[in-house]
Amino acid sequence: MSSTELPEKRTAAAPPASRTRAVRVADGEELRSVELPGLTLSVRSRPGDRPGLPPALYVHGLGGSSQNWSALMPLLADQVDGEAVDLPGFGDSPPPDDGNYSVTAHARAVIRFLDAGDRGPVHLFGNSLGGAVATRVAAARPDLVRTLTLISPALPELRAQRTAWPTVLLAVPGVAPLFAKLSRDWTPEQRVRGVLALCYGDPGRVTDEGFLHAVEEMERRLELPYFWDAMARSSRGIVDAYTLGGQHGLWRQAERVLAPTLLVYGGRDRLVSYRMARRAAAAFRGSRLLTLPDAGHVAMMEYPETVAQAARELIADHGGS
Numbered sequence: 001m002s003s004t005e006l007p008e009k010r011t012a013a014a015p016p017a018s019r020t021r022a023v024r025v026a027d028g029e030e031l032r033s034v035e036l037p038g039l040t041l042s043v044r045s046r047p048g049d050r051p052g053l054p055p056a057l058y059v060h061g062l063g064g065s066s067q068n069w070s071a072l073m074p075l076l077a078d079q080v081d082g083e084a085v086d087l088p089g090f091g092d093s094p095p096p097d098d099g100n101y102s103v104t105a106h107a108r109a110v111i112r113f114l115d116a117g118d119r120g121p122v123h124l125f126g127n128s129l130g131g132a133v134a135t136r137v138a139a140a141r142p143d144l145v146r147t148l149t150l151i152s153p154a155l156p157e158l159r160a161q162r163t164a165w166p167t168v169l170l171a172v173p174g175v176a177p178l179f180a181k182l183s184r185d186w187t188p189e190q191r192v193r194g195v196l197a198l199c200y201g202d203p204g205r206v207t208d209e210g211f212l213h214a215v216e217e218m219e220r221r222l223e224l225p226y227f228w229d230a231m232a233r234s235s236r237g238i239v240d241a242y243t244l245g246g247q248h249g250l251w252r253q254a255e256r257v258l259a260p261t262l263l264v265y266g267g268r269d270r271l272v273s274y275r276m277a278r279r280a281a282a283a284f285r286g287s288r289l290l291t292l293p294d295a296g297h298v299a300m301m302e303y304p305e306t307v308a309q310a311a312r313e314l315i316a317d318h319g320g321s
Contacts, residue, residue: 021220023092024213026070028077031092036112041085042066042092043113046073048081054146054315055119056080059110061128061154061298062234063195065091067217068127072300075308079315080123085113087130089230101233103129103241103250107136111144120144123315124259127151127298128271129238132250139253147318148257148284149311151264152272152297155250155280156242188218201268201296254283260318261287262310266295266302288314 023042025031030045044066056076058069066084073082086093087106096105110133114120124145126134131153138145192214196203206214221227241250261284265277274291281289290310292299300307 021216021223023065023220024067024217028074029070033092034113034116036109036116038097039088039109039112040094041088041109041113043086044069044084044091046070046077046082046084049078053079053081054123056082056123056125057110057114057119058082058084058125059127059130059133060084060087060090061130061152062238063090063231064127064130064298065217067091068298068301069125071304072125072308072311075304076311076315079312083119085110087133087234089226089234095226095230099233101230102237103132103136106133106234106237107140110134110137111141114141114144121146123147123149123311125149125151125300125311126153127300128154129234131155132238132241135250135254135257138259139256142258145257145259147262147314148259149262149264149314150280150284151299151307152266152269153263153280154238154272155254155276155283157273157276188215188222192218198270199297200302201266201292201294202302205302251279251283254280255285257284260314261285262290262314263287264290264292264299264307264310266297266299267291267293268295269297271297 023031025044028046030047032043032045034041034043058066058073060066060068066086069084073084076082088094088096088109089101096109106129114122121144124134124138124147126132126149131150132155134148134150135153135155138148192211193203196206200206244250246252263277263280263284265272265274267274277289277291281287288310290307292303292306295302
């Protein structure tokens with residue numbers, strides 16, 4: 001299969017056999033695999049409400065997947081033709097052949113996907129790690145990015161919050177397998193509650209159905225032999241990106257971004273400090289800032305309507321339908 005061929009789509013009505021258990025596909029979504037040399041990416045699509053809408057691409061954070069965008073994508077389907085990618089080693093995407101999980105490698109995967117499908121320029125969205133990846137993409141390939149929306153982007157902080165230290169520790173060689181061993185008796189329900197407490201401003205906003213779906217996804221991920229390796233190497237990639245200086249530093253690259261940018265920060269974010277909002281607003285030229293005092297790390301999941309409205313205004317002002 002050539003790098004530009006797109007295999008048949010997988011729909012919610014007819015999911016194919018999986019190497020473990022099936023990935024959930026919501027009504028109105030389609031899932032497909034895109035094969036590139038040394039790389040296979042799972043892509044979740046939410047087609048626009050009508051033909052001819054501009055394309056959008058959504059990039060998730062550490063430990064997340066394209067499902068993190070399932071609440072936001074339908075709210076923008078009248079504005080964009082949306083696709084959400086599973087970064088290598090996450091969601092339904094297998095690990096990259098070269099084992100490279102750096103921020104630069106993830107950005108390169110996004111660029112290669114956009115180039116292969118001739119999708120750019122896109123309205124690019126990124127959360128957390130995906131925000132760092134999207135920043136690097138926008139700085140390196142401005143021709144591929146029409147607008148940029150960053151939700152709690154993982155940009156370097158001099159003093160990380162104490163609640164973010166476990167993510168940093170995962171980057172230390174040997175810690176991930178040790179943690180996997182120590183937590184082997186934890187139930188999927190316990191793990192999900194821990195993730196929700198860390199990522200949501202108010203975990204009570206998660207519905208019972210949403211919690212069950214999260215537990216099912218956690219069970220599926222724990223069956224993957226590369227789960228902890230992907231987490232550890234991507235965590236290491238974030239730490240490495242934080243230490244880069246000069247033109248390769250993420251803050252320097254943020255200053256080079258030309259695309260109109262929307263920044264979204266949550267006041268109860270335990271992973272990316274709320275105080276970084278002001279620095280980000282100064283770094284991304286002419287950016288818009290949306291602050292949500294009660295939101296956590298994944299505002300697009302916790303307050304999708306509010307985030308969608310801000311993104312809708314950005315898109316309408318800069319190349320919308």
